[in-house]
Amino acid sequence: MKYLDEYRDAELVHKGLDEIRRAVTRPWSLMEICGGQTHSIMRHGLDELLPEGIELIHGPGCPVCVTPLELIDKAIAIASRRDVIFTSFGDMLRVPGSDEDLFHTRADGGDVRVVYSPLDTVKIAQQNPDKQIVFFGIGFETTAPANAMSVWQAKQLGVTNYSMLVSHVRVPPAMRAILSSPYNLVQAFLAAGHVCAVMGYWEYPPLADEFKVPIVVTGFEPVDLVEGILKAVRQLEANRYEVENAYGRAVTLEGNKPAQELINQVFIECDRKWRGIGTIPLSGWRLRDEYAGFDAEKRFAVENINTRESPLCISGLVLQGRRKPNECPAFGKDCTPDHPLGATMVSNEGACAAYYRYRKQEA
Amino acid sequence: MTDDPATLQGLVCPTPVQQRDRIVLGHGSGGKLMHDLIAKMFLPAFDNPLLRAGDDAAVFRLSACSRLALSTDSHVVYPLFFPGGDIGRLAVCGTVNDVAMLGAQPLYLTAGFILEEGLELDVLQRVVKSMREAADEAGVQIVAGDTKVVQKGKADGLYINTSGLGAILTGIEVGGARARAGDVVILSGPIGDHGIAVLSARGELGFDAEVQSDIAPLNHLILSLLDESEEVHVLRDPTRGGVATTLNEIAKQSRVGITLFEKSIPVRPAVRAACEMLGFDPLYVANEGKVIVIVGREEADRVLELMRQNRYGAEAVIVGEVQAESPGRVLLKTAIGSHRIVDVLPGEMLPRIC
Numbered sequence A: 001m002k003y004l005d006e007y008r009d010a011e012l013v014h015k016g017l018d019e020i021r022r023a024v025t026r027p028w029s030l031m032e033i034c035g036g037q038t039h040s041i042m043r044h045g046l047d048e049l050l051p052e053g054i055e056l057i058h059g060p061g062c063p064v065c066v067t068p069l070e071l072i073d074k075a076i077a078i079a080s081r082r083d084v085i086f087t088s089f090g091d092m093l094r095v096p097g098s099d100e101d102l103f104h105t106r107a108d109g110g111d112v113r114v115v116y117s118p119l120d121t122v123k124i125a126q127q128n129p130d131k132q133i134v135f136f137g138i139g140f141e142t143t144a145p146a147n148a149m150s151v152w153q154a155k156q157l158g159v160t161n162y163s164m165l166v167s168h169v170r171v172p173p174a175m176r177a178i179l180s181s182p183y184n185l186v187q188a189f190l191a192a193g194h195v196c197a198v199m200g201y202w203e204y205p206p207l208a209d210e211f212k213v214p215i216v217v218t219g220f221e222p223v224d225l226v227e228g229i230l231k232a233v234r235q236l237e238a239n240r241y242e243v244e245n246a247y248g249r250a251v252t253l254e255g256n257k258p259a260q261e262l263i264n265q266v267f268i269e270c271d272r273k274w275r276g277i278g279t280i281p282l283s284g285w286r287l288r289d290e291y292a293g294f295d296a297e298k299r300f301a302v303e304n305i306n307t308r309e310s311p312l313c314i315s316g317l318v319l320q321g322r323r324k325p326n327e328c329p330a331f332g333k334d335c336t337p338d339h340p341l342g343a344t345m346v347s348n349e350g351a352c353a354a355y356y357r358y359r360k361q362e363a
Numbered sequence B: 001m002t003d004d005p006a007t008l009q010g011l012v013c014p015t016p017v018q019q020r021d022r023i024v025l026g027h028g029s030g031g032k033l034m035h036d037l038i039a040k041m042f043l044p045a046f047d048n049p050l051l052r053a054g055d056d057a058a059v060f061r062l063s064a065c066s067r068l069a070l071s072t073d074s075h076v077v078y079p080l081f082f083p084g085g086d087i088g089r090l091a092v093c094g095t096v097n098d099v100a101m102l103g104a105q106p107l108y109l110t111a112g113f114i115l116e117e118g119l120e121l122d123v124l125q126r127v128v129k130s131m132r133e134a135a136d137e138a139g140v141q142i143v144a145g146d147t148k149v150v151q152k153g154k155a156d157g158l159y160i161n162t163s164g165l166g167a168i169l170t171g172i173e174v175g176g177a178r179a180r181a182g183d184v185v186i187l188s189g190p191i192g193d194h195g196i197a198v199l200s201a202r203g204e205l206g207f208d209a210e211v212q213s214d215i216a217p218l219n220h221l222i223l224s225l226l227d228e229s230e231e232v233h234v235l236r237d238p239t240r241g242g243v244a245t246t247l248n249e250i251a252k253q254s255r256v257g258i259t260l261f262e263k264s265i266p267v268r269p270a271v272r273a274a275c276e277m278l279g280f281d282p283l284y285v286a287n288e289g290k291v292i293v294i295v296g297r298e299e300a301d302r303v304l305e306l307m308r309q310n311r312y313g314a315e316a317v318i319v320g321e322v323q324a325e326s327p328g329r330v331l332l333k334t335a336i337g338s339h340r341i342v343d344v345l346p347g348e349m350l351p352r353i354c
Helices: A010-023 A035-043 A069-079 A090-094 A102-107 A118-127 A144-157 A171-180 A193-199 A205-211 A222-237 A257-266 A289-294 A315-319 A351-362 B005-010 B032-046 B087-100 B121-138 B193-201 B219-228 B242-254 B269-278 B297-308
Strands: A028-034 A054-061 A084-088 A111-114 A132-139 A162-169 A188-192 A215-218 A243-245 A267-274 A278-287 B058-061 B067-075 B104-116 B141-150 B158-168 B184-187 B232-236 B257-261 B292-295 B317-323 B330-333 B339-341
Touching (some): A028 A035, A028 A171, A028 A222, A035 A054, A035 A222, A054 A222, A054 A315, A069 A084, A069 A102, A069 A162, A084 A102, A084 A118, A090 A102, A090 A111, A102 A111, A118 A132, A118 A144, A132 A144, A144 A289, A162 A289, A171 A188, A188 A193, A188 A222, A193 A215, A193 A257, A215 A222, A257 A267, A278 A289, A315 A351, A351 B339, B067 B087, B067 B104, B087 B121, B087 B158, B087 B219, B121 B141, B184 B297, B193 B269, B219 B232, B219 B297, B242 B257, B242 B292, B242 B330, B292 B297, B297 B317
Parallel strands (some): A028 A054, A028 A188, A084 A111, B104 B141
Antiparallel strands (some): A162 A278, B058 B067, B067 B158, B104 B158, B184 B292, B184 B317, B232 B292, B257 B317, B330 B339
């Protein structure tokens, strides 16, 4: 397939790996931010081929994983109402809340539907004027434009039975939080290519300067990942800390301006709690006050939610790159993809699920 | 991070381990949830040696008769009609194939219809005609049936259950437990066509994929192999759960490891493109007209040649091999030369979100 096969070319991958081998003189720890990158690394077994001493730390870039438990419990409470059609991206249905997941809500008679785009939800709202239609608006900068568009469109069309349960998160504040942690092990970042396709990478130079950390915008295919790692290693070896773009075919410095404008029109930055990590200042988006009428948390009284996390799950440490999934005592035993204790075992992009699917022999 | 380890610990408090106390859709996906349901619910209740064999059909002998293979399958596909097939063709081919996978010539089918009040007779007529055509192609007769009608809203138009009986020729020994180290894994053609065709017909792709379902009766193909070679050890059709799940079943039944070569696995460009966009792995997407043949190495080329002479095996290729190491596991040698596990699908296959 064009635009894909050339980035999975075995010869090019091994050429890049050879260059990394030649560049490396001592151990380095790199974090790939995005869960999509983690998944790709595991799926293609890339970590197995890297020279010894190059360690990949898996970042918190899995939107399903970091959505706080309270929000999932609120989603379940809203989705259980008989006057509601609740829509969500598929992955969220399997994330365990305190007691159950959205699949259970559906098995109990809740009208829970998987959609591929929030704009489909607006259509469902128009087709069902006697119901309340709620979309679970989660994700990083990648899903934000379409989610913002759905709210904007609902307002333009006067669709009043549509609302969104918002738990949007942003990458740069999370990178800052990781670098500020006393436990930080990250020496260089592979920035998330798709996030940068939307947002550009103009937010990163101050981070690279302040923390003296190389940041390389990186894609998702094996050739992309190898190139990102090579650029990061070369910087580390030369004691440079710059922002480089190794995903030029999709990313520009400015990013997608119309998408950013749409996001800014509908959303405003806010503090956001990340599951397993805690609250990170200004790391999320909420609906602006002029769109507050579309906020599902305000529309439905779901304030008093008591959450209960599994005591066995260490996903917080995994999401911070402080533990590898297979270092968790529950990994592959009490916690598996069909019986997840934490969100990192649910999504394709969760580090635990990626390890389980592709590296179970190490459990 | 903003929380120190102490606070992090404070985030968690005791919770009961989640138990699934109700049926969810994933229980029907052919993945791990379904296997658990069979292992924990159905096997203990119905336990007997024939069921415990865990193959697509039960094999037994009535005194003085040839050995027989018996299988059953229910069909609930939505929509009823999709590119390359319909629920009727599926209901016949699914059971014909399950019987054939044990090396049997399928002879007779039964058909049970659950019809929803309000279903148009014309729709039923088209489905029945399609069943007749598929049965003729397979060379089977539908010899008994049942019809039930449920209230509107209690079914999705039409469900069909079929059971099939076939006779096994003397000397044929195939089954999921017979793969041996050194064997070769052959796949009869490109994978994922059926799953993507149905998703596309549902309008759930958000784009048009020009993919036809591969539904086909495979009994003639299979019997042509068994006629010519005594080294065919395992036959199985990778339906729900796809090639990955089917090979995991075989690896566990035979207590062997199986290695797949990523480069050799055939996937049509349109299926691959759809899978890339949705975050699916074609190895887990359903097929309804493909067979995995595990055969002794010395016979592999001859069996491959035989398969390619049949229209349903024209694109057959060798995709892997069986080894003694890593029993019960399926490994993939990736295109870039690394190895990874190919596991059973947990529950429903879901699209990724970004």
